[in-house]
Amino acid sequence: MPELPEVETIARGLAKRVTGDRIESVWLSRKPEPLKSSAREIARTLEGARITGVRRVGKHIVFDLEKADGGPQAKPHQWIVHLGMTGRLLVAAANAEVAKHTHAVLQLGSGRELRFVDPRRFGRLAVAHRAFQAAGSEPLDVGFELFAGLFRRRKTPIKSALLNQKLLSGIGNIYADESLFRAGVRPRRRAASLTRAQLRRLYDALQQVLHEAILAGGSSVSDYVDADGEPGFFQFQHRGNQRGGEPCLVCSTLIQRVVIAGRSSHYCPKCQK
DNA sequence: ATACCGACCTGTCAGC
DNA sequence: TGCTGACAGGTCGGTA
Numbered sequence: 682m683p684e685l686p687e688v689e690t691i692a693r694g695l696a697k698r699v700t701g702d703r704i705e706s707v708w709l710s711r712k713p714e715p716l717k718s719s720a721r722e723i724a725r726t727l728e729g730a731r732i733t734g735v736r737r738v739g740k741h742i743v744f745d746l747e748k749a750d751g752g753p754q755a756k757p758h759q760w761i762v763h764l765g766m767t768g769r770l771l772v773a774a775a776n777a778e779v780a781k782h783t784h785a786v787l788q789l790g791s792g793r794e795l796r797f798v799d800p801r802r803f804g805r806l807a808v809a810h811r812a813f814q815a816a817g818s819e820p821l822d823v824g825f826e827l828f829a830g831l832f833r834r835r836k837t838p839i840k841s842a843l844l845n846q847k848l849l850s851g852i853g854n855i856y857a858d859e860s861l862f863r864a865g866v867r868p869r870r871r872a873a874s875l876t877r878a879q880l881r882r883l884y885d886a887l888q889q890v891l892h893e894a895i896l897a898g899g900s901s902v903s904d905y906v907d908a909d910g911e912p913g914f915f916q917f918q919h920r921g922n923q924r925g926g927e928p929c930l931v932c933s934t935l936i937q938r939v940v941i942a943g944r945s946s947h948y949c950p951k952c953q954k
Numbered sequence: 955a956t957a958c959c960g961a962c963c964t965g966t967c968a969g970c
Numbered sequence: 971t972g973c974t975g976a977c978a979g980g981t982c983g984g985t986a
Binding site: 683687766844855856 | 977978979980981
């Protein structure tokens, strides 16, 4: 589900709830484990650590950890969570029912639990011991010149380029379509064929869309925390991303649905060139 | 080196 | 009600 604005919202919510808490113990499910690091390595890193912060890097959630052993010079420890399509992180009372498809449970010093639930198992857990970095540029930090340079001489459709995490980290199907709609650019256009003016519009649209979505709390982040507090359910207004066959909200032309790089893509044939 | 495409999983929903 | 097939906001590895 989650793209940059959703992950940002989730990370902020978690930061508020678990920063300062200590991880007493860790349970990881057997089965085909959705782990990038070994279960032993994850457990060893997390157990006994204090969570000093939670932040977003690309589509990853990074928990910064402090271990009792190291002084200020100690190497960093981080728990990295990628939610995939259906992953969720829940802060729950220890006695709350454990949801189906729960793959990890962290018992916290506060008596609560941090749980990772992921029905489809596209999510990934890992630990990192050096500053974790995304593969591509951070969409909210990248300047226009760098942004434009990413697409130079690239023959792939602009939609594919936007989804390529090695170029920009954090954009997914929804926000790619939405920013292309606002910029008036068809998703199949070869990336290198965009004019400078179109790149400018795409850049501005992307910034605008991401900021709006973060302000709205993500597109459809529903109850990512159960237990204590704010439900965090918002609906972001998509202008472009209607279903295929529905009329464009701007010009009433029927929205087309095509498949690009295996992902369904919606665009208005009249508004987008 | 680059770019498609299927595979990885489970759940949901429309249509019959 | 139950079955089938299409689809879901993501990534990876193999292949061309």
